[in-house]
Amino acid sequence: MTWWAVALAVFAEALAHLGYGYCLRALLDLQNHRLSVVEGAMISMASASIGLVAGGWIGSAAATYRFVNKSGASKSSATIAGILPSMLVNGAIILVSVIGITFLAITARITQSQLVQYGFFLLFLIIFTYGYLLALVFPTGTYKLVNWALWNWARLRKKPYDPAKTKQNVNRMLQAWKSLRKGSWFRPLLGAIAYILFDMACLYLVLFAAGHQAHLGVLFAGYGIPFLIAKIAFILPGGVGVIEVSMNAILSSLGVPAEISIVAVIGYRLISFWLTTFIGLSLSPFLTRKKSVQPDEIPAI
Secondary structure, three states, X not given: OOHHHHHHHHHXXXXXXXXXXXXXHHXXXXXXXXXXXXXXXXXXXXXXXXXXHOOHHHHHHHHHHHHHHHOOOOHHHHHHHHHHHHHHHHHHXXXXXXXXXXXXXXXXXXXXXXXXXXXXXHHHHHHHXXXXXXXXXXXXHHHHHHHHHHHHHHHHHOOOOOHHHHHHHHHHHHHHHHOXXXXXXXHHHHHHHXXXXXXXXXXXXXXXXXXXXXXXXXXXXXXXXXXXXXXXXXXXXXXXXXXXXXXXXXXXXXOOOHHHHHHHXXXXXHHHHHHHHHHHHHHHHHHHOOOOOOOOOOOOO
């Protein structure tokens, strides 16, 4: 084991979360709220740790909303911070997955059935992540659909339901996307891409530390496809189990020795997932102590 490469892998993971922090900062800059990159990185880790134990990506988005609101941002700004970063990161994962799948296809390392399967996964993730952008075209219809679904869900659970709150939340979602018009999405997207690329660098360095120098195409496929599969299996917070099994299988099938692949995947997940989860849990009380602001007024649909 090459320990200096392990240390660099930890550093790369820290840079990944700073990239996510930059994404949050860039989004909040559009709302005239100042958030440091370091504080954004802290929110990234704390939110992910909460999502692991409560609610998956929904719990993570809700935690981001709460932490950003506690930092002094308005509720509409906090909504943007809770929704958009994960969508931009999903876009980066889609891009990496497409590059990896293309590499497998060009080098004839993928069957036709696998190609169809991965294509279906990509289509599902695109629709799941960006499908509700149709709300920008049909805002009234979107509100009616969401209102109908939540009203029936509340009635099924015999819980009270407030349609005004639903309308406010839909408006916040629409305002979030409208804020990214005229090219203002570039800086947040740059932060999301940095998050993914540095996370990939962590995997590469752990593989190198274990004794294998991965080809760039193998790295894209071995990283992108497992995360694509994990996004489909969103019922498992953090892709626990899914990423480890699929990443080991793909790397082994692409020529990485099995004993190295197992060690590298475990090491990568210890650094990128479990270490950051424990750090995030320790940061949560600090971020929660901050004082939130009063709700702001949201434009009507």
